[in-house]
Amino acid sequence: MEEYGIFLGFNNQAEAFRLPVNPETLEIKESGDGKSYTIIDLGEINTISYPKLTEITIESIFPAQRYPFVLVQEGGLKRPFEYVELIKKWMTTRRPIRFVFSGVSYADDTKKAEGKLNDAKKWLKQSSTSEDKSIEIDFGVNMAMSIEGFTWKLSAGTSGDIEYSLSLKKYVFYQAVAVKVVNDEVKVEKKRANETPKPTTYTLKSGDSLWKVAKEKLGDGKRCGEIQKLNGIKDSELRKLPIGKVIKLP
Template identity: 35%
Template structure:
């Protein structure tokens, strides 16, 4: 079953989208360049692809109905205010999409958010949202060393980002997860679920009792 989750702080704060969109668009555009060379004609250079862009649209219902797939349903204001708060605080958002061959669990920024309220459907808020993958970066530190009459420029590598390293070694539980499924997805072998259980015995009461929002360390 499909699930879509938005959150921050490695998934410790967030929510599952109550109504799944009819479609999700994932754009992975390239950034190759072409040039005209005398006596050779057109050539192209291969560059790294641009940042992945994801867009979808759905609605936030005021009342629960058969179309609501999440276990918890909040008022539309709750979802909207959370997204606005994250944007104002310049937060990176973790977007999780499971249940599909195109599974996603990565950091994104909210590029665009459009809200619509239709007449006759008071309380229901329709929305469209555009996300762009976030790539950690840091500026290089340059030190100028005077050696006699020559100036030597030394550059040190940027510090390794810590957030992605943490993300690779943890997993945030979403609705419908089991330890076997998490082991299969993250470790490639569902039979290794007991390793996850033993490593997180301080937060897991029982192997068949895990809850959305829990963050498990991975072996």
């Protein structure tokens, strides 16, 4: 059997979710940027240029209830407006998101019940040397993308379901580089682009908890898990956080 899934993530998967309902069609636009010219005694010719950035359009729904066609969700199904608010928040950061589209084949139908498709990272890391020979990766698309458009509507008679259309465009990382001139020779200092926002820091004080810090500094106490993961804090350390410890904030 085969199953396919689409994941959207932000900040190196610190925030991510799987689309609860796969779109009926996934429109992917690939086009070139060539130009045509008319030459005397030759006629029309065309030049081949670099291809334009990939564009993807997704149209589906965020369901208000667990229909038979709703896909398994890691951490449970969110409410429709939670998906909407998360996408809107990503747009305001003016940073790219991560688009993952992957498909797998199962040799045994019972694998589906084990939730093997919940983790997009695992799909893309699977290889021919994987110990789990019952899973075969059909394909995997993993690229940074910008959110170019997001429209949604709540229609009458849909039990609270939200219909949406999401437009994405491939994002190419770029940055200004330092240039030095040494003995009339131009040297460019290259640095690897980083899609992760630079974290701020906070110094723990008496009475602090990660929930309290997340509430005060990030505006949402539920983001305490992000702080814990970012700083590698063990569950056993949560009850007694060291005073004076400097932690990073997502």
